[in-house]
Amino acid sequence: MGKNLAGKSAFIVAVLVIFCFGIVGIPHGGLTQSIKDRIHLGLDLKGGTHLVLEVHVAEAIGSATDRDVARLEADLQKAGVVGAIVGKTDPSRPQTIIVSGIPAAKLSDARSVLQGNDYSTYDVATTADGNSALTMKVGAVRDLETRTLDTSIETIRERIDKLGVSEPVIQKYGLGENQILVELPGVDDPARVEEIIQSTAKLSIHAVTGGPYESDQAAMQANGGVIPPDSMLVHGTGSAGAPDQIWLLKRVSEVEGTDFRDAQPGQDQNGRPNIRFNLTTEAGDRFYKYTEAHTASSATPGSMAIVLDNKVREVAGIQSAIRDSGEITGAFTQQQANDLSLMLRTGALPASISYLETRTVGPSLGAASIHQGVVAAIAGMLAVMIFMLIYYRGAGINADLALMLNLIILLGFMGFTGSTLTLPGIAGVILTIGMGVDSNVLIFERIREELRAGKTASAAVEQGFKHALVTIIDTHVTTIVSALILFLFGSGPVRGFAVTLAFGLFANLFTAVLVSRVIFDTILQKKERGAALSI
Amino acid sequence: MELFRTTNIDWLGKKWYFLGFSLIFSVLGVLSMLFWHHIPLGVDFKGGTQVRVAFDQTPNEDHIRQAMDRAGVHDARIQRVSDPSGHAANKVIIALPESTATDQSHDAGRQSVESALSANYHDSAFTVEQVEIVGPTAGKQLQKQAWLATLYSLIGMLIYLWFRFELIYGVAAVVAVFHDTLITVGAFSLTNQEITLTVIAAILTLIGYSMNDTIVVFDRIRENLALSRRESLHDVVNRSINQTLSRTVISSGLTFLTVLSLYLFGGEVLHGFSFALVVGILIGTYSSIAVAAPMLVAYQDWRVSKGKSVTLPAGKRAKV
Numbered sequence: 001m002g003k004n005l006a007g008k009s010a011f012i013v014a015v016l017v018i019f020c021f022g023i024v025g026i027p028h029g030g031l032t033q034s035i036k037d038r039i040h041l042g043l044d045l046k047g048g049t050h051l052v053l054e055v056h057v058a059e060a061i062g063s064a065t066d067r068d069v070a071r072l073e074a075d076l077q078k079a080g081v082v083g084a085i086v087g088k089t090d091p092s093r094p095q096t097i098i099v100s101g102i103p104a105a106k107l108s109d110a111r112s113v114l115q116g117n118d119y120s121t122y123d124v125a126t127t128a129d130g131n132s133a134l135t136m137k138v139g140a141v142r143d144l145e146t147r148t149l150d151t152s153i154e155t156i157r158e159r160i161d162k163l164g165v166s167e168p169v170i171q172k173y174g175l176g177e178n179q180i181l182v183e184l185p186g187v188d189d190p191a192r193v194e195e196i197i198q199s200t201a202k203l204s205i206h207a208v209t210g211g212p213y214e215s216d217q218a219a220m221q222a223n224g225g226v227i228p229p230d231s232m233l234v235h236g237t238g239s240a241g242a243p244d245q246i247w248l249l250k251r252v253s254e255v256e257g258t259d260f261r262d263a264q265p266g267q268d269q270n271g272r273p274n275i276r277f278n279l280t281t282e283a284g285d286r287f288y289k290y291t292e293a294h295t296a297s298s299a300t301p302g303s304m305a306i307v308l309d310n311k312v313r314e315v316a317g318i319q320s321a322i323r324d325s326g327e328i329t330g331a332f333t334q335q336q337a338n339d340l341s342l343m344l345r346t347g348a349l350p351a352s353i354s355y356l357e358t359r360t361v362g363p364s365l366g367a368a369s370i371h372q373g374v375v376a377a378i379a380g381m382l383a384v385m386i387f388m389l390i391y392y393r394g395a396g397i398n399a400d401l402a403l404m405l406n407l408i409i410l411l412g413f414m415g416f417t418g419s420t421l422t423l424p425g426i427a428g429v430i431l432t433i434g435m436g437v438d439s440n441v442l443i444f445e446r447i448r449e450e451l452r453a454g455k456t457a458s459a460a461v462e463q464g465f466k467h468a469l470v471t472i473i474d475t476h477v478t479t480i481v482s483a484l485i486l487f488l489f490g491s492g493p494v495r496g497f498a499v500t501l502a503f504g505l506f507a508n509l510f511t512a513v514l515v516s517r518v519i520f521d522t523i524l525q526k527k528e529r530g531a532a533l534s535i
Numbered sequence: 536m537e538l539f540r541t542t543n544i545d546w547l548g549k550k551w552y553f554l555g556f557s558l559i560f561s562v563l564g565v566l567s568m569l570f571w572h573h574i575p576l577g578v579d580f581k582g583g584t585q586v587r588v589a590f591d592q593t594p595n596e597d598h599i600r601q602a603m604d605r606a607g608v609h610d611a612r613i614q615r616v617s618d619p620s621g622h623a624a625n626k627v628i629i630a631l632p633e634s635t636a637t638d639q640s641h642d643a644g645r646q647s648v649e650s651a652l653s654a655n656y657h658d659s660a661f662t663v664e665q666v667e668i669v670g671p672t673a674g675k676q677l678q679k680q681a682w683l684a685t686l687y688s689l690i691g692m693l694i695y696l697w698f699r700f701e702l703i704y705g706v707a708a709v710v711a712v713f714h715d716t717l718i719t720v721g722a723f724s725l726t727n728q729e730i731t732l733t734v735i736a737a738i739l740t741l742i743g744y745s746m747n748d749t750i751v752v753f754d755r756i757r758e759n760l761a762l763s764r765r766e767s768l769h770d771v772v773n774r775s776i777n778q779t780l781s782r783t784v785i786s787s788g789l790t791f792l793t794v795l796s797l798y799l800f801g802g803e804v805l806h807g808f809s810f811a812l813v814v815g816i817l818i819g820t821y822s823s824i825a826v827a828a829p830m831l832v833a834y835q836d837w838r839v840s841k842g843k844s845v846t847l848p849a850g851k852r853a854k855v
Contacts, residue, residue, distance in 0.1 A: 482691065
């Protein structure tokens with residue numbers, strides 16, 4: 001020991017320089033500005049909105065199977081299986097399609113359709129009452145869920161970007177619960193954000209099979225007491241003083257959110273706000289086929305309903321075949337038309353969402369919290385430093401240097417990793433100060449013990465460090481274990497706390513074990529043998 | 536300067552006092568949790584809506600309550616924000632029960648609070664500083680997360696101590712930490728302070744801190760056991776506690792100092808957090824001496840009475 005002091009000192013200085021760089025980066029526009037750019041503050045300090053929302057992925061699964069129901073019906077008919085009823089009977093199992101009433105003579109034809117390549121994402125089984133059940137395979141369900149969640153994140157990101165929020169965080173959240181975390185620094189009006197994200201969550205165009213009715217009962221009566229399995233009852237918006245009308249619509253949509261290629265707000269010939277949309281080529285072809293077959297002059301005239309968030313926005317007769325562009329006119333203001341076309345441009349969400357958590361911190365509260373947290377940290381640190389100087393005299397300088405170095409390394413870590421400093425994070429810093437001091441106290445007390453036992457200064461330092469090291473490692477590893485678990489299972493502010501705590505502990509190990517030792521050795525080297533140690 | 540040069544206190548001789556002290560506080564806390572304030576969970580875990588409003592002038596709580604009543608919000612809890620440093624804050628927290636933030640109508644509670652305030656005050660007379668809305672699903676999930684984090688933390692530490700020492704050391708440390716957690720949560724219940732996410736972080740910190748303290752004592756016990764095998768465990772434990780006493784007092788004292796400055800100057804946002812730490816540091820320091828160490832001796836006495844082995848395993852030797 002003591003041999004490579006110069007090398008160790010150089011290493012410590014190098015570490016110090018590196019972490020200082022971590023805090024400041026390449027200086028530009030003043031020191032404070034540089035630090036502000038490097039150390040990210042959490043929303044609780046900076047002010048902003050934190051949202052956790054849940055994507056109802058079951059809806060996406062439901063509409064995927066709805067489409068397959070329609071497809072299967074057509075395929076069965078094509079294969080000559082007449083009279084089979086295809087549908088979904090259990091709302092709690094949106095991934096299961098039941099085929100009943102297959103004529104015995106056509107059983108093998110039906111089977112070959114069901115087990116064909118087109119339905120390879122389904123497991124086919126025979127139910128207790130002799131029907132066939134197609135259940136979407138677990139892997140396919142999971143794929144669809146992942147895709148739905150990813151599309152939702154992408155869509156939300158595009159919408160938020162259009163709002164012009166800087167540095168938003170939009171990511172998956174939780175442990176597989178289909179949740180998304182949205183963090184918007186500086187935004188303190190969550191209501192508008194929630195509306196932009198959610199209000200026009202899901203748009204689709206459906207064929208109208210009946211209505212309008214005045215109530216659910218009236219709709220049932222008009223259809224002989226049952227809602228046809230391929231249809232659904234949808235309420236009108238009832239906005240702008242219009243009566244709440246109920247329509248019977250085809251369950252499978254003709255066009256849905258992902259089919260829109262572009263949308264622009266505009267005005268119709270009467271000057272009412274409307275939205276002009278374009279469809280993708282594939283959807284355009286599909287839509288053309290449908291509308292061509294149901295124009296007012298055709299044998300089967302029809303009308304279409306534009307459904308927004310499970311509410312009928314508008315119902316229009318099909319005047320002529322529409323290929324890839326159309327208009328939506330409804331009872332909305334120009335602002336709503338603008339917002340709605342923004343939603344259509346960025347794509348609709350593949351499933352509706354609901355909010356689980358909203359937390360908003362105004363900028364003034366955040367600033368006050370920073371101020372108080374920093375004052376508390378400085379006050380605590382000063383008190384500790386003064387105590388160490390008084391109690392351990394010369395060695396107290398050691399401890400104080402180590403403490404400051406700790407802080408630099410900790411902040412440097414945060415600068416390098418881009419982790420966020422939260423209010424509990426500041427508390428983590430304060431706690432690190434306490435634990436850093438503990439390491440020094442452990443060592444110093446041990447050295448004092450050895451000195452009392454009559455050892456020479458250098459032997460006492462050597463033994464003191466040796467004994468204390470075991471304890472320091474044990475205490476630090478246990479705390480790091482808990483910080484790690486906190487990080488894995490915690491969220492938001494708790495995570496911020498775990499991050500600072502863990503970084504602080506690593507910094508601590510470095511300063512207590514290496515830096516403090518090098519200082520002691522340097523002092524001892526300059527002293528004469530047998531001289532007393534200031535501790 | 537030295538505070539404790541050589542102390543020679545018979546810590547284990549006081550174990551009945553310690554037991555009594557721990558029992559009284561644990562039982563008080565548990566009784567409060569069962570019959571009085573229960574475990575006062577904050578919006579984070581319970582779900583609900585909480586709006587923090589800063590007024591230009593000192594607000595009249597009754598006036599706000601009437602405003603809420605007129606707006607049809609009847610079960611709002613209105614609480615003036617109190618700062619531990621005694622700052623008179625013109626701030627009020629309006630908390631609505633869980634039912635206002637269902638997963639369907641998430642925002643309704645906040646809207647009614649804001650419209651009630653707008654209807655009764657000038658828009659410039661108040662600022663909404665903070666809004667927290669937690670739906671029941673999120674609340675349950677956060678509760679589960681907190682339990683798991685605590686449980687896994689304890690298991691992780693137990694395994695580490697088992698690996699570094701012996702199982703009984705780990706068990707004794709975990710029991711001590713459980714004791715600390717119970718008493719701290721009890722203190723929250725007795726004083727009816729809300730347990731929020733940050734308080735959970737504080738409780739986990741206190742677990743880490745208390746564990747720290749216990750390990751320092753255990754390390755010394757292990758070391759002394761390896762040095763002198765003839766001494767009785769009772770004496771070894773007493774001596775170890777005494778030898779580490781000055782460190783314990785200084786470290787805990789200084790940590791207490793930083794936590795206290797957080798409690799006094801950290802602002803009311805951190806109030807619950809620092810309260811948990813102030814209580815936790817005191818009880819965590821106490822428990823390593825009064826709960827964890829005596830458990831080792833009690834365990835050995837039990838082993839002897841069963842005629843199993845006379846000495847406690849010294850633990851894996853410290854690699855000195």
